[in-house]
Amino acid sequence: MYSATNDSTRIEYLNKLSNLYQRYNFNTALDYATKALDLSEKTNNVRGRVSSYNNVGDAYWYHSDFITAQRFYFKAYKINDSLKDQEGIAESLYNIGWIIVMQQKNVKEIGYLYRSLAIYEELKDKESIAGMLNTMGQFYLDQYATTKKREYYDSTMTYLNKVIDLIKNSEEFPPGSHRTILWKPVYFNGLFRRLYVRKILHGKENKT
Numbered sequence: 449m450y451s452a453t454n455d456s457t458r459i460e461y462l463n464k465l466s467n468l469y470q471r472y473n474f475n476t477a478l479d480y481a482t483k484a485l486d487l488s489e490k491t492n493n494v495r496g497r498v499s500s501y502n503n504v505g506d507a508y509w510y511h512s513d514f515i516t517a518q519r520f521y522f523k524a525y526k527i528n529d530s531l532k533d534q535e536g537i538a539e540s541l542y543n544i545g546w547i548i549v550m551q552q553k554n555v556k557e558i559g560y561l562y563r564s565l566a567i568y569e570e571l572k573d574k575e576s577i578a579g580m581l582n583t584m585g586q587f588y589l590d591q592y593a594t595t596k597k598r599e600y601y602d603s604t605m606t607y608l609n610k611v612i613d614l615i616k617n618s619e620e621f622p623p624g625s626h627r628t629i630l631w632k633p634v635y636f637n638g639l640f641r642r643l644y645v646r647k648i649l650h651g652k653e654n655k656t
Contacts, residue, residue: 459484461489462474463484463500465500466478466480466503466507478504481500481504502539502540521540524539534570535573537567538567540574542561544560546563549581550590560581585603588601589601
């Protein structure tokens with residue numbers, strides 16, 4: 449029992465170390481995540497395998513190797529699905545969907561992101577919901593930028609208003625955070641952030 453607990457703790461710390469290095473040092477991040485994965489497989493730690501697969505995927509994601517990242521995200525998804533871990537499934541669907549839809553521009557697979565958002569809404573995970581609303585808004589804004597179709601702009605504003613209302617009305621976000629949280633990329637980035645500034649700070653909805 450002691451050994452199992454000790455191994456689980458080591459796996460957790462290895463994954464945390466991988467997470468710390470993901471944006472700055474690919475080789476170090478990958479090394480820690482691989483060690484965590486090896487130990488997880490050796491000790492049959494299923495949860496550890498999921499975390500390790502995600503961290504290996506994240507390391508490749510930050511290294512812009514999206515194909516390899518997607519492969520590891522799928523591995524994590526299969527385990528989460530077998531465990532019926534709804535939070536894990538939602539995270540996996542987001543990871544896979546972001547690559548397929550946002551990076552590879554396969555817009556027909558938007559269902560991945562819709563399913564992820566729906567699960568987070570069922571779980572009432574407000575922070576993840578805010579992140580997903582941002583992603584959906586960014587998706588439709590990208591579609592508008594490409595096609596100039598009004599329907600995509602309207603969808604963008606729908607998700608923008610949803611995320612603003614969520615942040616303003618939820619106790620999980622500090623009062624006034626709707627005016628400062630826009631600087632956090634997990635919620636707002638690029639053109640979507642600029643739309644947010646116009647909407648909440650200046651009361652404007654005109655197209656960029």
